[in-house]
Amino acid sequence: GNSVTQMEGPVTLSEEAFLTINCTYTATGYPSLFWYVQYPGEGLQLLLKATKADDKGSNKGFEATYRKETTSFHLEKGSVQVSDSAVYFCALIRTSGTYKYIFGTGTRLKVLA
């Protein structure tokens, strides 16, 4: 079946540190991949997406590359800020046959000033 596995948190970094949050997936067919961010007390916000192999999604300094050979979609940012503190969810959706998102369990990021 389809599944998403994220690295466990919490991840604690100092401001301006480099961030990597690992995400790997299992899926039949060719899924689209997403990263969502959830700030305290709020719903999920789409951060970035990639719809096919080798695509790179990017937004607000965050990047992730769709790697079909390693079935991965790791989230990276070169220099984190305190305001990036949130929970990050990796998700996939198959592009045919089913329409539901499969989410990872989320990774909490805490950035210290």
Next chain:
Amino acid sequence: DAGVTQSPTHLIKTRGQQVTLRCSPKSGHDTVSWYQQALGQGPQFIFQYYEEEERQRGNFPDRFSGHQFPNYSSELNVNALLLGDSALYLCASSSNGAQYFGPGTRLTVL
């Protein structure tokens, strides 16, 4: 653009009661999905509505039901509430691909 809106924001019910949650999709979106997010967990897919029909369903019992109206807004109904139904209920709308989430309704069952 108002984005996805949900009501109410918070709700407290007791076991055995019934609840109805509401969602208005983002302008131009015709598909609405509902998710349950327990504390510290990722969202779990409940079901999705398109053209007023349930198109896809996750692993939730029949106590969870829904409806979509001609204006694409949607309701989630939960009957015979259990303590374990306490969660954040998220609505997401889409037109073709990426889903956009509302702020959620926090349901507490006592």
